[in-house]
Amino acid sequence: MQRLKLFLPLIIFILMALLFLGVQWRVKNGEYSPTDLPSALINKPMPSFRLPTLDGGVFSAADLPAEPVLVNVWATWCPTCHYEHPFLMKLAEQGVKILGVDYKDDAQAAQQLLDEKGDPYFASVADQSGQLGLDLGVTGAPETYLLDAQGTVLFRYQGALDQAVWDKHFVPRLAELKTGAGK
Amino acid sequence: MIRSVIVFLALFFATASWAVIETYQFDNELQQQRYNAFIEELRCPKCQNQNLSGSDSEIAQDLRRQVHSMIMSGKSDIEITQYMLDRYGDFILYRPRFTAGTAVLWLLPAGLLFIGLIIWLRLARRRVNTAPVNTNLSDEERMRLQSILNEPSSDKQEGAK
Numbered sequence A: 001m002q003r004l005k006l007f008l009p010l011i012i013f014i015l016m017a018l019l020f021l022g023v024q025w026r027v028k029n030g031e032y033s034p035t036d037l038p039s040a041l042i043n044k045p046m047p048s049f050r051l052p053t054l055d056g057g058v059f060s061a062a063d064l065p066a067e068p069v070l071v072n073v074w075a076t077w078c079p080t081c082h083y084e085h086p087f088l089m090k091l092a093e094q095g096v097k098i099l100g101v102d103y104k105d106d107a108q109a110a111q112q113l114l115d116e117k118g119d120p121y122f123a124s125v126a127d128q129s130g131q132l133g134l135d136l137g138v139t140g141a142p143e144t145y146l147l148d149a150q151g152t153v154l155f156r157y158q159g160a161l162d163q164a165v166w167d168k169h170f171v172p173r174l175a176e177l178k179t180g181a182g183k
Numbered sequence B: 001m002i003r004s005v006i007v008f009l010a011l012f013f014a015t016a017s018w019a020v021i022e023t024y025q026f027d028n029e030l031q032q033q034r035y036n037a038f039i040e041e042l043r044c045p046k047c048q049n050q051n052l053s054g055s056d057s058e059i060a061q062d063l064r065r066q067v068h069s070m071i072m073s074g075k076s077d078i079e080i081t082q083y084m085l086d087r088y089g090d091f092i093l094y095r096p097r098f099t100a101g102t103a104v105l106w107l108l109p110a111g112l113l114f115i116g117l118i119i120w121l122r123l124a125r126r127r128v129n130t131a132p133v134n135t136n137l138s139d140e141e142r143m144r145l146q147s148i149l150n151e152p153s154s155d156k157q158e159g160a161k
Helices: A002-028 A079-093 A107-117 A131-136 A163-182 B002-010 B029-041 B058-072 B077-092 B103-130 B139-150 B154-160
Strands: A050-052 A058-060 A069-074 A098-103 A123-127 A143-147 A153-158
Touching: A050 A123, A069 A079, A069 A131, A079 A098, A079 A163, A098 A107, A098 A131, A107 A123, A123 A131, A131 B058, A131 B077, A143 A163, A153 A163, B029 B058, B029 B077, B058 B077
Parallel strands: A069 A098, A098 A123
Antiparallel strands: A050 A058, A069 A143, A143 A153
16 A cells, blocks of 8 residues: 555656647547637527628528538638648539638639639638628638538538548538438 | 947837737727726637737637627627627637536636645644654653553542542
């Protein structure tokens, strides 16, 4: 008993070290990011909005199609968004519906970029004031929200989408929506 | 000479004191105080540990503007807090509400203090019990002490009556 007490500090140290290493390991594997915030919007309806589109029209929350859509918050000033762009193009080719939210950006520059590099969005709204971003709880671009057919926010991803992120976070949720809809 | 003095003095200017970025107009002192309280108490969602007043990030600017416009349009403190909570969750409050999710934040320090107190009390009690009585008595003195303790003292009996 006395012996055990002698080693107690060491045992506590080892337990703490294992805990920290475990967290670090999960960060390294991309399972956990300390900067990611849980979205306050999960399982809540998409905030209502009515904004001008990049091509001169108007788009509101009511115009969202009755199927699962992605809402992608991006801007031309955001380097990670440029990195993400080719993957969004790929998703669009596969038939994924993506609404673009051009966040606090110059609409002309944004339209020009889409003209040059391709437009993955079925519609692009210009959120010049950042009000929709605020309502969405955006912390920075890029961010991507998954909405179901009823316009409920199911998931929010902070950072650039790529194949690994897509397979891990979006594919299972989309599959669930499909089987749910089939019933 | 004068130029080098100016350059030297310029080194003492704290650029950090210019960190306040925007100036907002308020109708009265109370609004100003509420605004300052909010930007001190609300955490910048983009930054890991900065409040709105300390951050120059885009989102912090937007939120400061939002707080200002909500104060000016007569929103109550509760309404403003709820607005922020609806969008950013408990993260945005430096003093989060007491919920199931934040209970550990609120209770852990008190719990650890309680455990520490118990351990301290137990250690202190044990020390009293096991404290050796250090007497520099020789064997002879000890025997005398023993005989004194054993013999029924008249004082004691009187005192007991």
